[in-house]
Amino acid sequence: MSVLALVRPDSWNFPLFVHVLGAMILVGGLLAGAASLGFARGEVRFLRLGYWSLLAVSLPGWLIMRAGAEWIASREGWTKKGVPTPTWLDIGSLIADAGGLILLVSLIVGGVGVRRLRSGAGAGLLRATLVLSVVLLAAYVVAVWAMAGKPS
Amino acid sequence: MKGMTKAKELEAAGQNGPSAELLAINRTSRGVILHSAASVLVLLILLDMIFKPGA
Numbered sequence: 001m002s003v004l005a006l007v008r009p010d011s012w013n014f015p016l017f018v019h020v021l022g023a024m025i026l027v028g029g030l031l032a033g034a035a036s037l038g039f040a041r042g043e044v045r046f047l048r049l050g051y052w053s054l055l056a057v058s059l060p061g062w063l064i065m066r067a068g069a070e071w072i073a074s075r076e077g078w079t080k081k082g083v084p085t086p087t088w089l090d091i092g093s094l095i096a097d098a099g100g101l102i103l104l105v106s107l108i109v110g111g112v113g114v115r116r117l118r119s120g121a122g123a124g125l126l127r128a129t130l131v132l133s134v135v136l137l138a139a140y141v142v143a144v145w146a147m148a149g150k151p152s
Numbered sequence: 153m154k155g156m157t158k159a160k161e162l163e164a165a166g167q168n169g170p171s172a173e174l175l176a177i178n179r180t181s182r183g184v185i186l187h188s189a190a191s192v193l194v195l196l197i198l199l200d201m202i203f204k205p206g207a
Binding site: 007013016017020021024043045 | 204207
């Protein structure tokens with residue numbers, strides 16, 4: 001007899017839900033922020049909207065995603081000492097942590113840019129925030145592929 | 153559709169800046185309701201895929 005499908009234990013469901021929901025909020029906020037910054041055409045209102053999408057949506061999303069990731073990894077037993085972690089988990093963890101750092105840098109740079117908007121400057125800094133957001137989006141596509149496809 | 157038509161009219165008239173009239177057309181309660189419904193639907197699909205009721 002061969003096994004066609006396995007259903008994960010019920011106790012894993014909620015931590016997994018928290019992790020995936022956080023990731024969806026993170027990517028949604030990044031997409032909205034990058035789109036607003038990219039299509040602002042110098043309009044201060046859209047530049048601010050883009051920055052605040054990153055700050056008020058992506059950052060909380062990252063925190064929820066990362067907390068959920070640690071929770072589900074612990075439930076699945078990957079955090080125990082001596083347990084070798086699979087490649088898909090290593091890729092996901094690396095991109096999540098490096099991505100969090102890049103998000104933080106982009107928020108600091110963008111925050112300075114938003115402050116300077118009052119004096120008519122800051123658009124260049126917000127362009128840097130846009131570039132970092134697009135890099136993050138690309139990296140998270142790789143992370144989603146690694147986490148969902150589990151190559152090894 | 154009304155918003156798109158108005159936007160095309162404004163663009164044809166050379167007005168590329170913000171328009172209060174266009175904003176009023178696009179900000180409808182139906183839009184908010186449909187957007188909220190779509191968000192709830194996505195959340196329900198996620199819940200269904202993770203919790204797999206009946207599996």
